[in-house]
Amino acid sequence: MLRGLYTAGTAMLAQSRRMDVITNNIVNVETTGYKSDTLVTQSFRDMMISRLNDPSVYEYSYVGPHNTGIHIDTIKTHFTQGPLLETQHPLDLAIEGDAFFVVEYTPQILVEADAEERADPDYEPEYEDGETEYRYTRTGSFNVDAEGYLVTPDGYYVQGQDGRILVGTTDFTVAPDGTVTAGGEEVGQLRLVRFEDNGVLRKAGENLYTVSPLTDEDGEPLDILEPEDATVTVKQGYLEGSNVDAARETVKMMETYRAYEINQKILRIFDDSLGRAVNDIARI
Amino acid sequence: MIQTLYTGASGLIGQQKNIDVIANNVANVNTDGYKKTRFDFQDCLYVTMRAPHPASNGPEKNLQRGNGAIELQTARIFLGGSLTDTGRVLDFAIDGNGFFVVENPTVDESYEGDADQSILMVRNGNFHISNDEEGAFLVDPQGRYVLDTEGERIALPTSVPMERLLCSGDGLLSYVNDEGVLVEVAQMQIVDFVNPGGLADVGNGAFMQTDNSGEMTEGTGKIVQRKLEASNVDYAEEATRLIRAQRAYQLAARAVTTADQMMGIANSIRQ
Numbered sequence: 236m237l238r239g240l241y242t243a244g245t246a247m248l249a250q251s252r253r254m255d256v257i258t259n260n261i262v263n264v265e266t267t268g269y270k271s272d273t274l275v276t277q278s279f280r281d282m283m284i285s286r287l288n289d290p291s292v293y294e295y296s297y298v299g300p301h302n303t304g305i306h307i308d309t310i311k312t313h314f315t316q317g318p319l320l321e322t323q324h325p326l327d328l329a330i331e332g333d334a335f336f337v338v339e340y341t342p343q344i345l346v347e348a349d350a351e352e353r354a355d356p357d358y359e360p361e362y363e364d365g366e367t368e369y370r371y372t373r374t375g376s377f378n379v380d381a382e383g384y385l386v387t388p389d390g391y392y393v394q395g396q397d398g399r400i401l402v403g404t405t406d407f408t409v410a411p412d413g414t415v416t417a418g419g420e421e422v423g424q425l426r427l428v429r430f431e432d433n434g435v436l437r438k439a440g441e442n443l444y445t446v447s448p449l450t451d452e453d454g455e456p457l458d459i460l461e462p463e464d465a466t467v468t469v470k471q472g473y474l475e476g477s478n479v480d481a482a483r484e485t486v487k488m489m490e491t492y493r494a495y496e497i498n499q500k501i502l503r504i505f506d507d508s509l510g511r512a513v514n515d516i517a518r519i
Numbered sequence: 520m521i522q523t524l525y526t527g528a529s530g531l532i533g534q535q536k537n538i539d540v541i542a543n544n545v546a547n548v549n550t551d552g553y554k555k556t557r558f559d560f561q562d563c564l565y566v567t568m569r570a571p572h573p574a575s576n577g578p579e580k581n582l583q584r585g586n587g588a589i590e591l592q593t594a595r596i597f598l599g600g601s602l603t604d605t606g607r608v609l610d611f612a613i614d615g616n617g618f619f620v621v622e623n624p625t626v627d628e629s630y631e632g633d634a635d636q637s638i639l640m641v642r643n644g645n646f647h648i649s650n651d652e653e654g655a656f657l658v659d660p661q662g663r664y665v666l667d668t669e670g671e672r673i674a675l676p677t678s679v680p681m682e683r684l685l686c687s688g689d690g691l692l693s694y695v696n697d698e699g700v701l702v703e704v705a706q707m708q709i710v711d712f713v714n715p716g717g718l719a720d721v722g723n724g725a726f727m728q729t730d731n732s733g734e735m736t737e738g739t740g741k742i743v744q745r746k747l748e749a750s751n752v753d754y755a756e757e758a759t760r761l762i763r764a765q766r767a768y769q770l771a772a773r774a775v776t777t778a779d780q781m782m783g784i785a786n787s788i789r790q
Contacts, residue, residue, distance in 0.1 A: 247785070251520045252568060252584070254781060258523045258774040259562070259585035262530025264767050265537070266560040266588050307568060309580035322557075324596050326716075376559055376594065379714045381733035388559065388592040405597070405715060406616055406739070438583050442561045442591070447579060481770055492777050499784045506789055 237509065238303055243501040245304030249276050250495040252307050257488050260479045268374030268442055269477040270312050271484070277308035314433045317373075317478035319470065328375030328409055329475040332467030334427040335371035337394040338387055340443065342366075369394070371428065373475055374442040379405050385415070389441055395423035411468040427467060520785065522586065523778035529587030530771030533560055537764045540593060544752045545761075552643030552724055553750035554597050555757075561591035597715050600751035602743060608684055609657075611644030612748040617709040617738020618642060618726065621663035622672065632730055638666065639725040640710065640718060645747055648675060657705075661723050667705040675704065688741040709738035 253274040263269040281300035319329050330336070342365035352358055370391070377393060380386045383403035385393040392399040400415055400423040407417035413425035430436065436444040537558040547553040565583040602612050613619070618640035630636055641659055649658040657665040657673040664672040673692070675681070683694045690707035712718065713733025718726035728735065 251523070251781065254520070254778060255523050255526065255584055258526045258530075258771075258778065259587060261770045261774045262526060262533070262588045262767075263560065263562050263585070264770060265534070265763060266562055266591075269560075269562055272585070307582070310568075310582060310584065312581070322596075323598060324557075324594075326594075374561070374591075376591070378592075378594075378716055379733070381714055381717060381731050383713045383733060388594070389561075404711075404713060404736075434581070437581055438562065438565045438585060440561070440563045440565055440585075447581075481766065485770070485773065488774065488777055492781060495781050496784055499788055502788050 237505050238301075240502065240505045240509075242302075242304040243498045243505070245279070245306060246498040247495055247502070249274075249305050249307055250491050250498070253491050254488070254495075256310060257484055257491060260484050261481070261488075264477050264479045264481055264484075266374075266442065266477050267376055267474050268317065268372060269479065270314050270317075270373070271477070271479045272438075273311045273313065275308045275311055276305045278305050279303050312433070312436065312438065313478065314436075315478050316475070318476045319473045320476050321473050323472045325407065325471060326377050326379070326405060327472055327474045328377060328425075329470045329473040330373060330375065330427065330467060331470060333433075334429050334467040335373060335444070336375065337426045337428055338370050338372055338391040338443065339394060339399070340368055340370040340391050342368075368445075370439060370443040370445055371436065372443050375469075376474055379403075387442075391443075394426045396426050397423060400425070409469055409471040411470065413469045425469060427469070428461065429467075520778060520782050523781075524775055526585070526587040527771050527775035527778060529563075529589060531768060531775070533558075533588050533590060534764050534768040534771065536590060538761065538768075541757050541761050541764065544757050545754070548750055548752045548754055548757075550643075550724070550750050551645055551747045552600070552641065553752065554595050554642065555750070555752045557594050557596055559591040559594060560588045563587060563589045595716055595718075595720070596751065598751050600749040602746045603749055604745065605747050606745050608682055608745060609646045609648070610745055610747050611646060611686065611707075612743050612746045613642060613644070613709065613738065613740040614743050615738075615740025616715075617711045617740035618715075619644060619659070620666045620670075620708045620710055621659050621725065622666055623725075623727070624663055634728040634730055634732070635735075636727060638670075639663065639721065639727055641725050642748055643724050644742075648681070661725075663725070666708055668708045670708075671705075673705040673707065676702075686742055686744040688743075690742045707742065709740060709742065711736050711738040711740075 256272050256274040260271045279302060281302050284298040284301045286296050286298050319331065343362040344365045346361040346363055376388065378386055378388055379402055383401050385400040385402050402415060402417045402422055404417055407415055409415050413427055414421060415423045415425060435446050437447045439445045540556050540558040544555045562585050564586040568582045568584050602614060620638050621641055623637050623639045626636055645660050646657050646665060648655050649662060655675045655677050657675055659665060667673050679694055685693050690709055692704040692707060693701050696702050712735055714731060717729055717731030717733065719729045721727050
C-alpha cells in the first residue's frame with residue numbers, strides 16, 4: 236500500500252536482529268576465546284520509479300531510483316586478539332597471533348525412535364557417533380581425559396601434527412612453538428592453522444568454528460595454512476579472554492534501540508495517514 | 520526479540536553461577552588443602568537467520584546468530600598452595616602433585632563401575648591419632664584412617680612419644696628407639712591420577728576416583744613434615760573475577776531491559 240510502511244518495517248526487523256547479535260556478544264563477555272560479531276545490513280536494490288499518467292510527457296519515463304528498505308546482509312566476526320589473562324594453570328593455553336587450535340569433532344546423532352518407544356516412560360534418547368570432522372577453536376582451556384589424551388572440556392581431541400596428543404598426565408609443558416613435553420619426553424606438537432580469509436569461519440557453538448564453504452568457487456578445497464613461525468606463540472598458563480568491548484556494545488545497543496524507536500514512529504505516522512484515508516476521506 | 524530476552528537471560532543465569540563459584544572459593548580461602556574451582560563459559564546454539572535473497576554469485580554469507588552463553592565446565596584447579604610451618608609433628612603436606620589416601624567410611628553398595636570407591640584422596644595433612652581397642656591409628660581431621668602403600672590403616676606405636684616420629688620425602692614414617700636404632704613404622708601412600716580434574720568431590724576436602732579420572736599412578740610430590748598446605752585460592756584473583764562477573768551481570772540485565780523496551784515499542788505501534 237504505502238511503500239514507506241514496508242521500508243520502516245524492514246528497518247525494525249533488521250534492528251531487532253541486530254539487537255540479538257549485540258546481546259549474544261554481551262552475554263559472552265566472559266567466554267574464553269570468544270570473538271565478537273557485528274550484523275551488517277544492506278539496502279535493497281534500488282527500484283526505478285516511473286512516471287504514470289503524466290499528460291505533459293509523451294513517453295514512458297523514469298523519475299529516478301527509489302529504495303525500499305534494508306535487510307540483513309551478513310554477520311561479520313572480528314578476529315582481533317583478546318586480552319591474555321594469566322591463570323598459572325598448566326592446562327590453560329592461549330594463542331598470541333592469528334592461528335587456531337584444531338580439534339577432532341564427532342557429532343552425536345540422535346537415534347530415531349518410533350512413537351511407541353518414545354511414549355514409554357523409561358525412554359531415554361540414544362545417540363550414535365556421526366562422521367568425524369575437524370573444527371577450530373581459540374579457547375585453550377583444555378583437560379586430560381581418563382586415557383591421557385589432551386581434550387577440550389567437551390571431550391573433543393585436540394590435534395597435534397600427528398593426530399591426537401597423548402600426554403598421560405596433567406603435568407606437561409607446552410613450548411611457545413606448540414611442542415608438548417611430558418615426563419621429559421616430547422609427546423607431540425600442537426597443530427595450529429591459519430586461514431587466508433577468516434571470513435570463511437562459521438561459529439558452531441561450544442567455542443568451535445567450522446569452515447564454510449569447504450571449497451572455493453572452483454570446487455578446490457580451501458587453503459588451510461600453517462602459521463608463519465615468528466608471529467604465533469602458544470602461552471601455557473594463560474587464557475585468551477573474550478574480545479567483546481562492553482562499552483562499544485552498550486553504545487551499539489543504544490543506537491539500535493533509538494533506530495527501532497524512530498522507525499516505529501514512522502510506522503505510526505503511516506498508520507495514521509492510512510487511517511485517515513480509510514476512515515475520513517470518504518466520510519459522508 | 521523474544522530470543523533476545525532468552526539470550527540475555529542466559530547471561531544472567533551464567534553469571535549467577537559464576538558468582539556462586541567465586542563465593543565458594545572466597546569462603547574457603549583459609550581451608551587447608553582446599554583446591555579452587557573456576558567457572559568457564561561457552562557460546563551455544565548458532566542458528567542460521569533467514570537468508571533474504573539467495574546469493575546469485577559469490578561465496579555463501581555468514582548468517583549464524585548465537586543464542587547466548589552456557590556453562591562449559593566448572594574446573595577444579597589443582598595448583599599447589601603455599602606451605603606454612605606449624606611445627607606440629609603430625610602435620611604433613613605434599614610439595615608437588617599427589618594426594619594422601621584415606622579410607623572411605625561410607626561405601627555405596629549399589630555402585631557397579633570400575634573406580635575404586637573404598638578410598639578417598641585428600642590434600643590436607645593435618646593428621647591426628649585415634650585410639651580404639653585395636654590400637655592407635657593415624658587419622659585425618661574427619662576421622663578417616665590414613666592408608667599405607669599396602670592399603671592398610673597406619674598403626675602408630677603407643678609406647679613411643681610422638682615427638683620422635685620422623686617422615687621421609689617419600690612418606691616413610693619411622694622413629695629412633697632408645698637404643699638408637701631407626702625403626703620403620705609404615706609407608707604413607709601418595710597417589711596421583713592421569714586426570715585429577717575428573718575426581719569427584721565428596722565433600723570435607725576429599726576426592727573419589729571416577730571413570731573419568733583415569734589410572735591411579737604414584738604421586739610425584741614430596742611429603743614434608745611439620746607443615747600444612749594452605750588453600751590455593753588467590754584472593755586478588757577472586758576479587759577481580761567477582762568484579763568482572765558483576766559487570767557482566769549488569770550488562771546482561773541492561774540488554775534484557777532494552778529488549779523489553781523494544782518489545783514495548785513494537786506493541787505500541789498501534790494503540
